[in-house]
Amino acid sequence: MKILCLIRQVPDAEAKVKAALGKVDLDGATMALDGMDEYGVEQALRINEGGANTVAVALGNTRFEDAIRRSLAMGLERAVHIETDLLLDVVSQAQILKAVVLEEAPDLVFVGGQHADTDSQALGAALAEALGWNQVTWTTELSLDSGIAKATHDTDDGKESLELALPAIITTQQGLNEPRYPTLPNIMKAKKKEIRKTTPEQYGITNSKVRIVSQEIQERPRLNKLLDGKDPVAAANELIRLLHEEAKVI
Amino acid sequence: MILVVCEFDTKLKKSALEILGAAQRLGSSVTAVLLGTGAGNVALQAAQYASQVLVCEDALLAGAKNLAQAVSDLSEQAEATLVLMAGSRGGREIAPRVAVRLDAPYLEDATVLSSIEGGLQIQHYAYLARVTETLEAVAPIVVCSVKPNTQVVAELNSKTGEIFEVELELNASGVTVLGRTVEKTSRVALTEASLVVTGGRGLGSPENFALIESLADVLGAGVGATRAAVDAGWRPYGEQVGQTGKTVQPNAYIAVGVSGAVQHLSGMGKSKNIVAINKDAEAPIFKVADYGIIGDLHAIMPALIEAAKKLR
Numbered sequence: 001m002k003i004l005c006l007i008r009q010v011p012d013a014e015a016k017v018k019a020a021l022g023k024v025d026l027d028g029a030t031m032a033l034d035g036m037d038e039y040g041v042e043q044a045l046r047i048n049e050g051g052a053n054t055v056a057v058a059l060g061n062t063r064f065e066d067a068i069r070r071s072l073a074m075g076l077e078r079a080v081h082i083e084t085d086l087l088l089d090v091v092s093q094a095q096i097l098k099a100v101v102l103e104e105a106p107d108l109v110f111v112g113g114q115h116a117d118t119d120s121q122a123l124g125a126a127l128a129e130a131l132g133w134n135q136v137t138w139t140t141e142l143s144l145d146s147g148i149a150k151a152t153h154d155t156d157d158g159k160e161s162l163e164l165a166l167p168a169i170i171t172t173q174q175g176l177n178e179p180r181y182p183t184l185p186n187i188m189k190a191k192k193k194e195i196r197k198t199t200p201e202q203y204g205i206t207n208s209k210v211r212i213v214s215q216e217i218q219e220r221p222r223l224n225k226l227l228d229g230k231d232p233v234a235a236a237n238e239l240i241r242l243l244h245e246e247a248k249v250i
Numbered sequence: 251m252i253l254v255v256c257e258f259d260t261k262l263k264k265s266a267l268e269i270l271g272a273a274q275r276l277g278s279s280v281t282a283v284l285l286g287t288g289a290g291n292v293a294l295q296a297a298q299y300a301s302q303v304l305v306c307e308d309a310l311l312a313g314a315k316n317l318a319q320a321v322s323d324l325s326e327q328a329e330a331t332l333v334l335m336a337g338s339r340g341g342r343e344i345a346p347r348v349a350v351r352l353d354a355p356y357l358e359d360a361t362v363l364s365s366i367e368g369g370l371q372i373q374h375y376a377y378l379a380r381v382t383e384t385l386e387a388v389a390p391i392v393v394c395s396v397k398p399n400t401q402v403v404a405e406l407n408s409k410t411g412e413i414f415e416v417e418l419e420l421n422a423s424g425v426t427v428l429g430r431t432v433e434k435t436s437r438v439a440l441t442e443a444s445l446v447v448t449g450g451r452g453l454g455s456p457e458n459f460a461l462i463e464s465l466a467d468v469l470g471a472g473v474g475a476t477r478a479a480v481d482a483g484w485r486p487y488g489e490q491v492g493q494t495g496k497t498v499q500p501n502a503y504i505a506v507g508v509s510g511a512v513q514h515l516s517g518m519g520k521s522k523n524i525v526a527i528n529k530d531a532e533a534p535i536f537k538v539a540d541y542g543i544i545g546d547l548h549a550i551m552p553a554l555i556e557a558a559k560k561l562r
């Protein structure tokens with residue numbers, strides 16, 4: 001079975017995100033492989049033990065190489081990096097990735113359930129549609145048996161179990177697995193693994209359908225009225241009074 | 251014309267009333283679309299908010315692929331310039347497929363929508379909701395999903411809209427549903443609650459969640475949990491708030507024994523008031539709190555429940 005994992009490099013969750021002049025500034029921010037993508041990489045490695053026939057595919061700038069190396073250090077076999085500084089809308093991304101998927105001809109493609117930079121859940125669905133494939137979103141359990149996938153996934157009001165034929169797109173969710181940490185020898189090995197480079201222009205995409213007008217950090221000013229709980233009853237009474245009389249929420 | 255894809259069960263869901271409201275305010279004529287079993291039962295209700303209602307109950311209308319085909323076929327036939335969908339999990343699975351089919355720009359999870367010459371401008375959150383982005387798309391047709399609980403619901407029109415039954419040409423989707431479980435709660439749904447009480451790992455045990463439930467019941471609040479509490483098996487996943495759980499924006503969010511990790515904040519950080527109870531004065535949750543008590547929840551919570559009861 002051949003498996004592709006779409007991956008992204010995003011600011012580390014603990015990184016302080018800054019914005020200046022209407023634009024997010026990631027200079028100096030610690031970047032990492034998106035946690036949601038790690039679930040996909042891990043699942044690929046559990047299906048194809050040893051990592052044979054597993055390929056990372058990344059669409060993004062030069063810095064994405066760190067995330068690619070991380071996925072290779074976890075155990076994927078090789079990578080394709082569609083290198084670009086363009087910030088493309090999801091339909092354009094799907095058009096490029098469709099071409100890469102057709103070149104690579106996998107049975108299964110893992111996509112992160114929600115990206116930690118764009119907060120988007122759209123790529124898996126968009127790519128599935130571009131390919132005419134079925135897909136499972138927010139997948140928490142996956143088993144494969146002779147070309148048929150059985151999956152459980154989270155829905156708006158609970159869970160659903162599905163059966164579908166491969167090829168298919170699986171988008172990840174917490175609970176799918178516990179991603180491994182790369183070992184030192186594997187980090188060394190990953191440095192020698194192949195990264196095939198290409199560009200969006202090779203697939204005929206040169207601009208985005210969506211324009212980013214501005215990016216701002218809008219922090220709601222918070223009152224920060226903190227009470228000392230040494231006298232629990234007094235503190236509780238005061239908190240309820242504040243919520244009732246001042247905030248008027250109860 | 252704006253095509254509004256409505257979610258419903260026995261009546262229109264709140265998400266549908268919200269996106270119908272957004273469509274009304276954008277000022278163009280509104281066509282509501284009702285797809286799937288039971289659509290006919292809500293057509294009259296939808297007709298009170300839209301000038302046209304398109305109804306299709308084809309049994310093949312299930313699964314993202316077929317629903318997306320239906321929406322894109324109908325929007326082409328009706329010559330829509332904008333397709334609005336709910337930003338629920340289901341909506342956000344279908345909407346990008348519609349955009350691909352129409353080769354249209356897709357704007358996702360909008361919190362604010364405004365018309366611009368030849369297109370649409372929206373705001374939405376990015377970077378785990380730490381950043382507010384303004385995006386715009388100019389195109390003959392734009393697809394947009396709208397974040398739940400961000401829009402004022404639709405107003406009744408003076409004139410009832412026309413209802414049309416439509417036929418679609420669909421094929422079997424290739425996905426078989428083996429089973430479904432719906433998580434029921436006797437309390438108000440988390441995403442619709444105006445008050446939420448959430449417990450974290452600090453509760454220490456599933457039994458101690460009785461403290462959270464009692465306060466929630468006195469206040470008429472929804473109950474939430476952190477991932478730590480869900481992973482420990484103390485609470486069902488449906489209660490999880492955060493990046494990989496639900497997003498809530500209540501009038502007051504009361505976090506008890508919750509540290510305030512970025513992934514948790516991304517699901518509740520836009521709440522109008524944040525209240526924290528934590529024994530650690532340095533806990534990050536206090537940095538975003540409007541009100542809080544620094545102390546042991548085992549002492550504070552019973553007192554808080556008593557104080558809240560007196561208010562009733």
Ligand SMILES: Cc1cc2nc3c(=O)[nH]c(=O)nc-3n(C[C@H](O)[C@H](O)[C@H](O)COP(=O)(O)OP(=O)(O)OC[C@H]3O[C@@H](n4cnc5c(N)ncnc54)[C@H](O)[C@@H]3O)c2cc1C
Pocket residue numbers: 035036174449450451452453475476477478479490491492493494495496506507508509510511512513514517527528529530533545546547548
């Ligand atoms: C990809 C990814 C996605 C994630 N998605 C989510 C998500 O959707 N939702 C989510 O919540 N998390 C999510 N997380 C996990 C997140 O990073 C945190 O680990 C989690 O939110 C911590 O939960 P907590 O606050 O309950 O526990 P802790 O961080 O352990 O905090 C417990 C708090 O309780 C306090 N406390 C302890 N005892 C008492 C007491 N007696 N009285 C008062 N206070 C007390 C402590 O001081 C502490 O602050 C995600 C992580 C990753 C990597």
Ligand SMILES: Nc1ncnc2c1ncn2[C@@H]1O[C@H](COP(=O)(O)O)[C@@H](O)[C@H]1O
Pocket residue numbers: 451452453454509530
């Ligand atoms: N049951 C508990 N009682 C007291 N403190 C706790 C408990 N669980 C977690 N914490 C605190 O929560 C924070 C994160 O803990 P952890 O990540 O579980 O190691 C630490 O500051 C702990 O002291």
